[in-house]
Amino acid sequence: MKHVILFVDYREQFYSSLRVSTGGMDIPKIVDKFNHNGFFCEVIEFSDFDVDRQWAGKFVLYQSSEDRGLYYKSYISDILLYIKEQGGILIPEYQYFHAHENKVYQSLLSSNVDNSIITVPNTIAFGAYEELLSKVSDISFPRVIKLSSGCQSKGVSLVKTKRQCLKKAKRMMSSFNLVDYLRFNYKRLLKKGYSLESLNRKKIVLQSFIPKLPGDYKVLIYNDKVFVLTRSSRPTDFRASGSGIFKFDTDVPDKVLDAANYLQTYYNCPYMSIDIAYEKSNDQCYLIEYQFLMFGTYTLEKSPHYFKKINGAWEIVNETSNLESVFVDSVSSFINVSEEIK
CATH class of the missing domain: 3.40.50 (Rossmann fold)
Incomplete structure (x- = not known):
C-alpha cells in the first residue's frame, strides 16, 4: 500500500x-x-x-x-x-511551493511556456526601487504593476507613464524602517564612499498590459477535470479578479481549456489554479497568473459542472463536485501515473 x-x-x-x-x-x-x-x-x-x-x-x-x-x-x-x-x-514539487506568493518566481517558471498555445505577457522584475529607477527609461508603457505577493487584485495597478510608474512603485516597494533609516544615514556620515542601502525593497513585477479585455477566466484543473469561472471587468477597472461579476458559463472557448490542460502537463502537477485572459479577435490566450497550492476553491465548490476531454473533444459534465474527493482523486492518479513511469 x-x-x-x-x-x-x-x-x-x-x-x-x-x-x-x-x-x-x-x-x-x-x-x-x-x-x-x-x-x-x-x-x-x-x-x-x-x-x-x-x-x-x-x-x-x-x-x-x-x-x-x-x-x-x-x-x-x-x-x-x-x-x-x-x-x-x-x-507539488518544492519549486511550486516557492512560487506561492511570489510573482517574480512565477514569471521565471513561465519563461519557457509555448507561446503558440498561451502567450505569457512580457514581465520585468525588480527587487529594489533603485533598480527600477535606473532602468525605467528603457521600459515601454502602459504596464500592470504588481507586488510579488498578494492575491485578489491586491497590490495590482495600471501605470500609463514612466512618471506614474515610479510614483506608484516607490510607495508599493517601501520597506521603510526607522532603525534602518538612521543606521544607513549614520554610516553615510562616517564611512567615506558608503552607498545608501535601499529602503524600498519589496519585490514587484511590471507586466505588459493587454487592452480591451472584457475579463478573464479563473480555471481550476484537477487531473482531468477543469472547472471554469468567467470573471468580467468593471467598466472603470481592468482587474477582473476583484470585480465580483462572476458566472459559470458553459460556452468557454476550447482554446482556454486546451491552454489549461497544456499548463498542467507542462508543470506536471496534479492541480493548478490559472488566470487566463482570452482575446476573441485573434483567438489568443494569455497567462495572467497561476498557483499550485493555497488557491481559492470557490470555482470548484460552486460550479454546477466541469469540463472533461473525452475522445479528443471537450464535454460538459453536469454535476456538482466534492472538494476533498476531487483533490484526493487527482493526487491518487498523479502518484499512480508517476509510479507507472518509473
Whole structure:
C-alpha cells in the first residue's frame, strides 16, 4: 500500500474550503478517500516533524501560508527542503511551493511556456526601487504593476507613464524602517564612499498590459477535470479578479481549456489554479497568473459542472463536485501515473 503523509499547520488545517470561514478541508474525509483509493494516509503537524524519520520514497502533501510577512511559510520551507534532500517526494514539487506568493518566481517558471498555445505577457522584475529607477527609461508603457505577493487584485495597478510608474512603485516597494533609516544615514556620515542601502525593497513585477479585455477566466484543473469561472471587468477597472461579476458559463472557448490542460502537463502537477485572459479577435490566450497550492476553491465548490476531454473533444459534465474527493482523486492518479513511469 502506498504511503501518503499529509502535513497540517498549527491550526490543524490543510488548504482551504468555502464551507467554514478561514477553515481548511475536511481531514477525515481526505483520509477516508485515500484509504478507499488504496493508499495509507498519515496526518502530521509540521511541529511534529521528525528529522530521524525515513523520508525517502514517501509521498508528502503539504500546504503553504499567506501570513503577513510570510514567517510561517519560511518555517514550512525549512521542513520541505530537508524532506526533499532526504529523498521525499513533495506534491507539488518544492519549486511550486516557492512560487506561492511570489510573482517574480512565477514569471521565471513561465519563461519557457509555448507561446503558440498561451502567450505569457512580457514581465520585468525588480527587487529594489533603485533598480527600477535606473532602468525605467528603457521600459515601454502602459504596464500592470504588481507586488510579488498578494492575491485578489491586491497590490495590482495600471501605470500609463514612466512618471506614474515610479510614483506608484516607490510607495508599493517601501520597506521603510526607522532603525534602518538612521543606521544607513549614520554610516553615510562616517564611512567615506558608503552607498545608501535601499529602503524600498519589496519585490514587484511590471507586466505588459493587454487592452480591451472584457475579463478573464479563473480555471481550476484537477487531473482531468477543469472547472471554469468567467470573471468580467468593471467598466472603470481592468482587474477582473476583484470585480465580483462572476458566472459559470458553459460556452468557454476550447482554446482556454486546451491552454489549461497544456499548463498542467507542462508543470506536471496534479492541480493548478490559472488566470487566463482570452482575446476573441485573434483567438489568443494569455497567462495572467497561476498557483499550485493555497488557491481559492470557490470555482470548484460552486460550479454546477466541469469540463472533461473525452475522445479528443471537450464535454460538459453536469454535476456538482466534492472538494476533498476531487483533490484526493487527482493526487491518487498523479502518484499512480508517476509510479507507472518509473
